[in-house]
Structure formats: C-alpha cells, structure tokens
Amino acid sequence: MTSPAEAPSSPPRERRQRVQSAETGMAVLKGLAHLGGRSSLTALATHVGESPAKVHRYLASLMEESLVRQDTASQHYYLGPEAIQIGLAAMRQADPIRAAEPCLIRLRESLEVTCFVAVMGNKGPTIVRFEEPGLPVTVNVRAGSVMSMLWSATGRAFLGLLDESRVVALAEQELADATEDMRALLDADDPIGTLRREVQQAHCAIVRDTYLRGISAVAAPVYDYAGRVCAVITALGATGGFDPSIDGPIAIAVRREAKAAGALLGAAA
Amino acid sequence: MTSPAEAPSSPPRERRQRVQSAETGMAVLKGLAHLGGRSSLTALATHVGESPAKVHRYLASLMEESLVRQDTASQHYYLGPEAIQIGLAAMRQADPIRAAEPCLIRLRESLEVTCFVAVMGNKGPTIVRFEEPGLPVTVNVRAGSVMSMLWSATGRAFLGLLDESRVVALAEQELADATEDMRALLDADDPIGTLRREVQQAHCAIVRDTYLRGISAVAAPVYDYAGRVCAVITALGATGGFDPSIDGPIAIAVRREAKAAGALLGAAA
Numbered sequence: 001m002t003s004p005a006e007a008p009s010s011p012p013r014e015r016r017q018r019v020q021s022a023e024t025g026m027a028v029l030k031g032l033a034h035l036g037g038r039s040s041l042t043a044l045a046t047h048v049g050e051s052p053a054k055v056h057r058y059l060a061s062l063m064e065e066s067l068v069r070q071d072t073a074s075q076h077y078y079l080g081p082e083a084i085q086i087g088l089a090a091m092r093q094a095d096p097i098r099a100a101e102p103c104l105i106r107l108r109e110s111l112e113v114t115c116f117v118a119v120m121g122n123k124g125p126t127i128v129r130f131e132e133p134g135l136p137v138t139v140n141v142r143a144g145s146v147m148s149m150l151w152s153a154t155g156r157a158f159l160g161l162l163d164e165s166r167v168v169a170l171a172e173q174e175l176a177d178a179t180e181d182m183r184a185l186l187d188a189d190d191p192i193g194t195l196r197r198e199v200q201q202a203h204c205a206i207v208r209d210t211y212l213r214g215i216s217a218v219a220a221p222v223y224d225y226a227g228r229v230c231a232v233i234t235a236l237g238a239t240g241g242f243d244p245s246i247d248g249p250i251a252i253a254v255r256r257e258a259k260a261a262g263a264l265l266g267a268a269a
Numbered sequence: 270m271t272s273p274a275e276a277p278s279s280p281p282r283e284r285r286q287r288v289q290s291a292e293t294g295m296a297v298l299k300g301l302a303h304l305g306g307r308s309s310l311t312a313l314a315t316h317v318g319e320s321p322a323k324v325h326r327y328l329a330s331l332m333e334e335s336l337v338r339q340d341t342a343s344q345h346y347y348l349g350p351e352a353i354q355i356g357l358a359a360m361r362q363a364d365p366i367r368a369a370e371p372c373l374i375r376l377r378e379s380l381e382v383t384c385f386v387a388v389m390g391n392k393g394p395t396i397v398r399f400e401e402p403g404l405p406v407t408v409n410v411r412a413g414s415v416m417s418m419l420w421s422a423t424g425r426a427f428l429g430l431l432d433e434s435r436v437v438a439l440a441e442q443e444l445a446d447a448t449e450d451m452r453a454l455l456d457a458d459d460p461i462g463t464l465r466r467e468v469q470q471a472h473c474a475i476v477r478d479t480y481l482r483g484i485s486a487v488a489a490p491v492y493d494y495a496g497r498v499c500a501v502i503t504a505l506g507a508t509g510g511f512d513p514s515i516d517g518p519i520a521i522a523v524r525r526e527a528k529a530a531g532a533l534l535g536a537a538a
Contacts, residue, residue: 018330022294026334029295030351037358061287065295071367079359082299084494084535087356089306090348098340225353266353 013046014058020044024050028058029067029083038078090135091266095129096222096231099264103257104131105249107235111253114139115235117261118147120155120162124170125154126231139212150174150195151182154234159192160199161221162229168192185210204255206244216244220249220258225266233258283325290319297327298336298352302335307347309425334456350484360535365491365500366397373400374527376504382511383408384504386491386530387416387423389431393439394423394501408481417465419443420451421480422488428461430490431498437461454479473524475513479489486512487520489527494535 031048032157041059045052059077062068069080100102100117107115112133117124141147149155149171160170171192175183187194199205204220211217216238224230235254236242243250263269300317310328314321328346331337335351369386373482376384382404382428387394394416410416416441428440438462444452456463468474473489479484486505493499504523512519519523532538 003368018333019290019294019326020330021288021290022330023333025288025291026336026435028338029336029355033355033358035353037362058291061289061291062295064287064292065287065299067295067299074514078362079355081359081533083355083359085356086298086302086352086365087359088494089302090350090352090356091345092316093306094353127386129329149504216407225357256517262352266350266357 002230024054025058025061028055028207029062030081032068032077032079033083038076040074040076042078061129065146066183090162091225094224094265096224096261096265098258099261100222100231102128103233103261107131107233107253107257108133111235111250113235113250115233116141116154117145118158118228118232118234118241119165120158120164121146125152125158127154139215141212141217148174148192148211150178150186151207152233152234153207153217153236155204156195156199156205156207157221157232157234158229159221160196160205161203171195204246204251206246208244209239212217214239216242218244218254220251220255222258222265223262223267227268231261232252233261284300288516289536294327294330295321295431297324298348300347301348302352302376303381306346306352309343317498338473360494363493363534365493365530365534368530369491369500369502369526370398372502372530373398375500376400376522376526379506380519382506382519383424384502384523385410385412387427387501388435388499389414389427393418394427396423397424397500408484410481412466417443417480418457419447419460420476420487421503422474422476422505423501425464425468425474425476426488426490426501426503427498429465429474430472440464467482471515473515473520474498475515475520477513478508483508487523491527491534492494492531492536496537499534500530501532 027048031044035043035047039054041052045055060066063070064078066082068077068080069079071088095116096116096119107113108131114132116130118127122173123146124155127143127147130143147154149159158167170177175191204218206218208216215236216239217234219232219234221229222231222233233254235250245251296317301311303315304312310321310325314324318326319325328337332339335349337346337351339346365388366386373384373386376382377400385396386398387396392415396410396412396414396416399412411440411449414421418428427436444460473487475487477485485504485508486503488503491497491500491502502523504519514520
C-alpha cells in the first residue's frame with residue numbers, strides 16, 4: 001500500500017472502497033434500460049463502451065440473478081422479472097417530500113424566498129414541508145395547512161395539471177361556498193375552466209394577492225414516474241419585492257426545481 | 270489452469286464465465302428491493318448474508334451508479350432514480366406473449382391439449398399464439414381469431430377479471446346481436462353480471478359446448494406488474510376427452526401456468 005511505485009496508479013480512498021466489477025455490472029444493466037430494456041449484445045457493448053466478450057460475461061451474471069433474460073429466437077437480451085420487482089420497490093418508496101427537500105433548500109438559499117411542497121390530501125392541497133429564509137415574509141400558512149384550490153397558486157397548479165375528478169369536485173365546492181368578492185377574482189363565464197387552461201398553458205400557476213393580501217406566489221408541478229402530478233412546489237413573497245412574472249427568475253427557478261424533484265421520482269425528462 | 274492443486278476449487282466453466290462481484294452487487298440491489306426499497310445497512314447485510322463492511326462497499330458502488338441513495342437523516346439506504354428507470358424499461362418491454370410461450374408448450378406437452386394465449390384487441394379477445402399437440406382437436410380458431418366475449422372461455426375470463434368499461438360494452442353489444450338460442454345459454458335476468466360473478470369466484474372461466482359444439486375450454490387470467498389482466502391462457506379439447514371441471518387437472522394446470530406467465534411480468538405472487 002505504501003510502495004512508491006504503486007502510488008501514482010492507486011485510486012483515491014473513496015474509489016478503492018467501491019467495487020469496480022459491480023459498477024460495470026450496473027452500467028450494463030442501466031445500458032440495457034437506456035436501450036429500451038431490450039438489445040443485441042453488439043448494440044449493448046457499443047452503448048456501454050466495452051468489448052462484446054466482456055459484456056457477455058456480465059450478462060451471464062445478470063441472467064443468473066434473473067435481472068436479464070435472453071430471447072431464444074432472436075438471441076437478444078432483455079430486462080427480466082427481477083428488474084421489474086426492483087423498479088416497483090423503487091417506485092413504492094419514491095417520496096415526493098424527500099425528493100423536494102433539497103429543492104426547497106436551494107430555492108430558499110439562492111432566492112431568499114419562502115417556499116414549500118404540497119401534496120393532495122383528503123381535504124385539498126396540503127403543505128407537508130415548509131422552508132423560510134432568515135427574515136420570513138409573515139404568512140399564516142405552515143406545514144399541515146390546507147390551501148384553496150381556486151385562489152392559491154398551489155391549488156391552481158393541482159387544479160390545472162392533476163387529472164382527477166376529485167380535484168375539480170373540490171374546486172366546484174369551493175366556488176359554491178365563495179363570497180361574491182372572491183368570485184369576482186375569477187372569470188365570470190367559466191371560472192374553473194379558465195383557470196385550468198391558463199395553468200396548462202403556462203405549466204405553472206401564479207397569483208398576486210388573491211389568496212393572501214400582499215402576497216404573490218408561483219407554483220410548479222412535480223411529476224412522478226407515471227406522469228402524474230404528485231406534489232407542487234411553491235415560492236411566495238410580499239407582492240412588492242417578489243417577481244411573480246411567468247418568465248421571471250423566481251418562476252424559472254421554481255419550475256427547474258420542480259423538474260429536479262421529478263427526476264428523482266422517475267419522471268420523464 | 271491445469272495445475273492439479275487448483276482443480277478441486279476451480280469453479281465449473283459456466284460459473285467462471287460470470288463475474289462474482291457483479292452478482293454480489295446485484296444480490297445487494299435485489300435485497301434492498303425485497304426489503305421494500307429502503308433499509309438500514311445492518312438489516313440489508315443480514316438479509317443478503319454478508320458482512321456490513323462488505324455490503325457497505327457494494328452500496329458505495331450502487332450509489333455511484335445512482336441505483337441507490339442514502340437518506341442523510343436516518344442513514345438508511347433506498348433505491349434511487351436509476352432503479353425506477355430500469356423498472357420502467359423492464360415493464361415497457363414485458364410482453365405477455367413471450368411470457369406465455371413456455372407455458373403453452375408445457376401445457377401442450379404435459380396434457381396434450383390445444384392451448385393458446387389471447388390479449389384484448391380492438392375487436393375483442395384475440396388469439397396471438399396457438400399451440401396444438403400432434404393430433405389436434407379440429408377447431409376453427411387460430412392465431413388472429415377474435416373470440417366471443419360471452420360464449421368463449423377466453424372472453425369470459427376477460428369479462429370477469431379485466432376492469433375496463435370497453436370489455437362490458439363489447440359484451441353488451443354481443444348480447445344485443447345474439448340469437449334467441451344463444452341468449453338461452455345465459456342467465457335470463459342478468460346475463461353479463463352472472464357471468465362476471467361466476468368467473469370472479471372461480472378465478473377462471475369454463476365453457477362446455479357454448480362457443481363451439483363438442484368443444485370444452487378452460488381459461489385463466491395472466492396479470493401484469495400493475496395487477497391488470499394483460500392476457501388469458503386457454504386450453505381446449507373435445508368435450509368427451511377433456512375434463513373442464515374447476516378443480517380438475519386441466520384447470521389446475523392452466524391456472525398454474527397463467528400464474529407463471531404473470532410472475533415473468535412482475536405480477537404479485
């Protein structure tokens with residue numbers, strides 16, 4: 001270990017603690033997935049940048065573990081039943097709250113905004129994790145708060161992008177219970193339909209003073225592996241010092257972080 | 270290679286062509302999936318029967334490939350975004366026809382029955398692969414044939430177990446177009462509902478002479494990873510020499526093979 005002759009080529013400590021062959025095996029497995037789950041030996045070897053003979057040995061190991069099968073007719077390799085089981089386990093434990101945590105911290109630190117992640121609870125959009133900078137904007141929402149479907153940016157993002165009849169039903173109930181002043185903030189002819197179309201077009205929801213007077217907010221959807229909106233990330237601030245424009249730096253950052261959270265949950269890029 | 274001292278411990282040729290470290294890495298990955306996709310190092314090491322130090326090195330490799338992540342708060346390991354991508358690719362290429370092929374061959378050879386696998390096509394249950402023993406029963410169905418929803422065992426298996434409005438719509442259309450003689454074979458009060466309940470209770474569908482005179486058949490559902498019926502496996506024979514009873518050897522074998530095909534598609538055991 002201390003021989004000077006070995007020093008230049010010996011890998012750093014962190015590298016040595018791993019297992020090179022295991023990593024190559026995983027690269028072959030990922031390569032097969034990236035080729036659509038099915039490939040010839042030649043195409044797979046080209047994709048991972050190794051010789052066919054070497055990739056063949058790794059495929060034999062992957063087949064031994066039922067992660068890969070070989071089609072007897074075409075000789076092509078394909079992902080096997082254990083690969084499905086691993087994916088199902090990964091999806092079951094994929095957690096939008098955990099995926100969104102680092103996103104919220106980046107938003108708070110880079111933009112100094114208050115931000116949170118919400119999921120659809122049984123009463124409506126519910127804040128499950130809340131981050132605020134050193135000098136927070138004072139808002140009366142916290143983790144556990146249920147947000148309005150119609151007047152909060154968070155609710156509107158779910159309303160426009162989550163394809164569930166329950167979401168529309170909650171919005172209709174809210175509309176029926178609303179005061180004339182609140183209704184006046186929405187389109188007169190088709191209040192819910194207009195909101196949905198606006199959000200679908202912008203792919204995010206923006207409010208100025210509708211939910212809380214003096215507060216603006218920007219909300220963007222987090223998609224999971226099934227292409228479903230599983231959470232919404234929202235940033236908010238005092239209307240004066242917060243740019244809620246659709247192409248402003250806050251909206252861009254919120255959309256980017258919502259996409260980063262989705263990538264951890266298997267959402268398509 | 271030829272040293273006599275090496276001979277006793279040298280693995281067989283097939284074994285040598287694989288890569289031991291890659292297999293251990295895959296065993297760690299599968300172990301994490303079997304533990305629900307999330308585990309402590311200790312529990313995972315116990316599960317795979319290796320030392321925590323060794324498993325830790327493999328986890329470092331799995332983390333390098335984004336197949337595994339570590340929760341900073343609990344220190345637990347969990348399946349990462351690449352594991353979701355591998356599972357999605359495996360599911361996309363999981364093919365009920367390919368999965369059912371060896372099942373059909375086993376049924377044909379062990380029971381000497383004609384058998385086939387059908388999927389729901391746009392016109393109804395459609396035979397996509399057909400196997401027959403040396404002396405086939407003469408039937409006028411082949412690969413490509415669309416089967417009746419109401420009078421074939423195959424159709425009834427879809428009708429009872431595939432939860433799609435389209436399936437019921439096809440059955441209703443067929444009922445509306447049926448002759449009095451054909452209707453007389455079904456329950457008078459609730460023809461479709463009664464069929465569905467019978468199939469749901471038996472978890473397979475059996476017909477005697479209803480679809481083809483002189484032919485009996487037994488059909489069982491193939492489930493995929495999502496718990497959806499993606500195919501039906503059917504065995505058929507001349508009513509005299511074919512036992513279509515619900516607990517007879519043919520029905521038991523068809524149900525067992527349909528389950529084996531489902532296991533390849535990620536269905537729950």
